[in-house]
Amino acid sequence: LPPEADAARCAADWLAASPSALSSDLEDAPSLLAEADAILRGTTAIFGEPCAVDLPALWHRDPRTGAEWPSEIHFTRFNVFHPARDGVTDIRRLWEVGRFGWALPLARAWRLTGREEYAAAWARFARDFLARNPPEFGPHWLNAMEVALRAVSWARALALLAARPGFSDCAPLLREMLSALLAHGRFVRTHLEWTPYGRTNHYLADLAGLFVLSLFVPQFREADEWRARSLRTLLAEMEIQTDADGFHAEASTAYHRFALELYRLVEKAATAARRPLPAAFGERTARLARVDAALRGAEDLDPRIGDDDSGTLNLLPRDAKATTRNTGEPPLDPRESVALKASGLYVLRSARLSCHVACGPNGQQGVGGHAHNDKLAVVLRADGRPIVVERGTCGYSADPATRDRFRSTAMHSTLALDGLEQSRLRDWRKLADETRARCLTWKDSEAETLFAGEHRGFRPFRARHGRTLRLDKRRHRLLAMDEIEAAGDHRAALFLHLDPSFSPQAVVVRENRVELPGGRFLFEEGLAPELIEVSHSPVYGGRVPALALRLRFAFQGRRRLAWEFQVG
Structure with a gap:
């Protein structure tokens, strides 16, 4: 990690660049304020079920069963494939906590209202996570996808916290979080979930996370390499992981939409950083969007064909028709066969x-x-x-x-x-x-x-x-x-x-x-x-x-x- 002086200089340069929040992070104001207030009262929702945000138990206790995951074990020594045999409960619920999407309403509420209690609460959760989940140890470092998605959530939150002046703890928090983001990016870069066959949304999330970090903190020495590699590889993976129809190649409508969210994340991050993407990226993303709209129909309901692990970045509009754009192909009308x-x-x-x-x-x-x-x-x-x-x-x-x-x-x-x-x-x-x-x-x-x-x-x-x-x-x-x-x-x-x-x-x-x-x-x-x-x-x-x-x-x-x- 960079020394304290480098971290402080990086934070100052980053603030001077006026990082932009994603536009979707300021939508649905009444809903997000209600979610933020619930977190201040000590509760959130994980997969629709109440979850107490008690520290430090939040990071290692299954929200449903209360079973504890060990925090001191190196990620290479975990076995999550046979937890029923090993007496451990479903790690997917814990990963949802570690992705930090549930905490994003706090940063959004700060940006909208200027009430420091929202920003302070987000900072408290982030710092506690860093203290109790050092790099490579514990269940939240088991794969690069979880690390990448957490880094994306942090980047979105920090942009919101910095977008409004007045948060008294902003500069110290940024120094700590930028160092943590660097550690996250380095972990993802060295643990990309590539396989010779059967690659999935995990690999896409790894690459999307690296791309977002490279634009969010261009002051990182590795940022240029992360950006070039992730974009080049994403373009190739879009072809590999998309079939001739424009459907994501995991035989799941839910994972199709999640892949579309990852591509939209890349587009939104590039737009916020004023970095144009190759035309091919937008064309391929639009093909996935038109298929998503056609399958969901005028009701905008997922038919839920194949697996659905409820994963989302909450980036797509509620109306499926709004996700489409001109692709030069005949439109797929969600009202037609x-x-x-x-x-x-x-x-x-x-x-x-x-x-x-x-x-x-x-x-x-x-x-x-x-x-x-x-x-x-x-x-x-x-x-x-x-x-x-x-x-x-x-x-x-x-x-x-x-x-x-x-x-x-x-x-x-x-x-x-x-x-x-x-x-x-x-x-x-x-x-x-x-x-x-x-x-x-x-x-x-x-x-x-x-x-x-x-x-x-x-x-x-x-x-x-x-x-x-x-x-x-x-x-x-x-x-x-x-x-x-x-x-x-x-x-x-x-x-x-x-x-x-x-x-x-x-x-x-x-x-x-x-x-x-x-x-x-x-x-x-x-x-x-x-x-x-x-x-x-x-x-x-x-x-x-x-x-x-x-x-x-x-x-x-x-x-x-x-x-x-x-x-x-």
């Missing part, structure tokens, strides 16, 4: 009904780290209301059994065969694709949209599941035909997972008909739908009760099953 053929994601839409269906690769260059057994699964919305939904992720390493349950075939709105998985679940970090899913037909006209697809999973059987979906745009009706083929005698089940807002009293099952707010399902004669209780994960780590429709049947060799959904 969409076919992303390379991604295997299709959206059938009328003015009142939409149906997402997944029929593509598992992503991450075959690793499938964020994919689910969701081939041919559907997500339905009627008049903007979620009807059939994805169940979420719930957790990663802390409980491998729960991890597998939430990405299993039966937890998605598709067909299950003999209790088997579409692709075998062998490692919570991976999901090799054994389905060969593909779209057979896609036709979109003014009157209707037609999708037909198939997959050949369910090993060891040589099975085939085909699904045809026809959306009548005038009647706002979805007609579905499932076909399952497998030699011999089998038992199968069709699952339709309902939004957790539906109570048992609201869902009325009458023989082969199901009525619920927003519409009704009709199944072929002879099949009786059951209403079963399941779990739903609205945010990472959360779990609430929910309902699903299940239709069980036996067949020999081949069976077809017709069903429909009608809005109204």
